[in-house]
Amino acid sequence: MSVQFANTATFTADGVLFDMDGTLTDSxxxxxxxxxxxxxxxxxxxxxxxxxxxxxxxxxxxxxxxxxxxxxxxxxxxxxxxxxxxxxxxxxxxxxxxxxxxxxxxxxxxxxxxxxxxxxxxxxxxxxxxxxxxxxxxxxxxxxxxxxxxxxxxxxxxxxxxxxxxxxxxxxxKIVDMSVRILPGVRDLINSLPEGKYAVATSGAKTYCHGCLSRTGITIPKVCVTADDSRLLRGKPFPDPFLLAASDLGIDPTRAVVFEDSPSGIKAGVASGATVIAVCTSHKRHQIDSIGAHYVVDTLDQVKVNHLENGQLQFIISH
Structure with a gap:
């Protein structure tokens, strides 16, 4: 159930599925x-x-x-x-x-x-x-x-x-710094999530995924679906990565929240049945706000999470 006010929206979910590059990290x-x-x-x-x-x-x-x-x-x-x-x-x-x-x-x-x-x-x-x-x-x-x-x-x-x-x-x-960086709001959001309640589902292979996360100090979650996972038949924009990550977390994908930044990732999240929050880190808002995401935010600073007594996660989106 989702409740919306003028500038905020509140809803509950059982777990979180993060894309990596462009959502958690910037490389x-x-x-x-x-x-x-x-x-x-x-x-x-x-x-x-x-x-x-x-x-x-x-x-x-x-x-x-x-x-x-x-x-x-x-x-x-x-x-x-x-x-x-x-x-x-x-x-x-x-x-x-x-x-x-x-x-x-x-x-x-x-x-x-x-x-x-x-x-x-x-x-x-x-x-x-x-x-x-x-x-x-x-x-x-x-x-x-x-x-x-x-x-x-x-x-x-x-x-x-x-x-x-x-x-x-x-x-x-004129020389560009190409180092991997953590994106705004990411550390606070991850720190607010209980262990075992979130996963990463990325289009990057294991070498790249683990390399980016370790370079930004993000702990690699127990559930981390990468592009070279032998169980994965199709990548984004198909929903397979998110469906597999939800299954590994033990939650219904329709009770998951997907965070994504790219059009193909947003389409994959929507197709999985999850609630999709698009973040304007790699694309401008007008490029991603009509693809089907339920919410569009500028950064993850606009997302807060509370733990409810029944084990669910309450999300508060400022938009």
Whole structure:
């Protein structure tokens, strides 16, 4: 039962199902850098790839993007890709600055030695390591290549603005911090929930999920459904991840509350029958307020939880 007043809504539930990235944690800069690198490897437009992949399993994305990728190779490539995200997140901005400088100094020799029609690839692309053609780069290659692409973009923008780098301070200001961060309101909300009353259901695989949670000091819950769970047949926007998480918690999905930020995740939550609270962390309100979420909030600071004597959770939403 839900009770609504002018600016608040109150209802009860038996448990909580959290999406992870974009809901609990923010690693969007590192994720977008990794997909940018992957798009460049595949000769695709990075912005289109980033838009198409948000909120979906990396395995589903890679199967769609990479021609001829065999199913038996998907798990390995997902693990490598998600480790590259964490590598981006763990690279200090100062180190990235020096990488940019190295990339710029190397660009002249690379450019002068290739035809204008020859695509730019990392130096190690010609290594003897046997890989699927679309996955010929190591994580180190991916980091170096994306640092190069980002530094190239920064330089081009500076040239267009007629404001080339004058000193290290100006260069530092243009470097993006890709570290994983906890989002507003998350810690207080999780701390207000009894143990065993909440789970994580994410489109990330175990390596990425546990890596992000540990980097932000969020305790990994006992129920954590990741994209590589062998019991999971379909990912978001299908409801399977939330249905499985609810089952592992021992609750009816229709008595669960789903927190999500992406359109595909919101659709999955709605399809599961849960009460869905969408949070405007990765998308603007107008992009997600018509997908079916029961409530839309700016941050999780707007959500409070009380414990009732009968074991239920009372939610108070300020919106």
């Amino acid at each position: 969007i800069a590192a994720v977008e850098a990794a997909w940018t690198a992957k798009a460049n490897e595949l000769g695709l437009e990075p912005e289109a790839v980033i838009k198409a992949t948000h909120g979906r399993r990396a395995s589903d994305n890679l199967m769609e993007l990479v021609p001829g990728l065999r199913k038996e190779h998907v798990e390995r490539e997902v693990d490598k890709f998600e480790r590259s995200i964490l590598a981006f997140a763990d690279t200090p901005p100062e180190s990235r600055k020096s990488s940019f400088s190295s990339a710029r100094s190397a660009r002249g020799s690379i450019s002068s030695s290739r035809s204008p029609m020859t695509p730019l690839t990392p130096n190690s692309a010609a290594s003897d390591i046997t890989r699927h053609p679309s996955f010929r780069f190591t994580t180190s290659d991916t980091l170096n290549f994306t640092n190069y692409k980002l530094s190239q973009t920064i330089e081009e923008a500076a040239i267009e603005d007629d404001s080339p780098f004058e000193d290290e301070q100006e260069e530092n200001e």
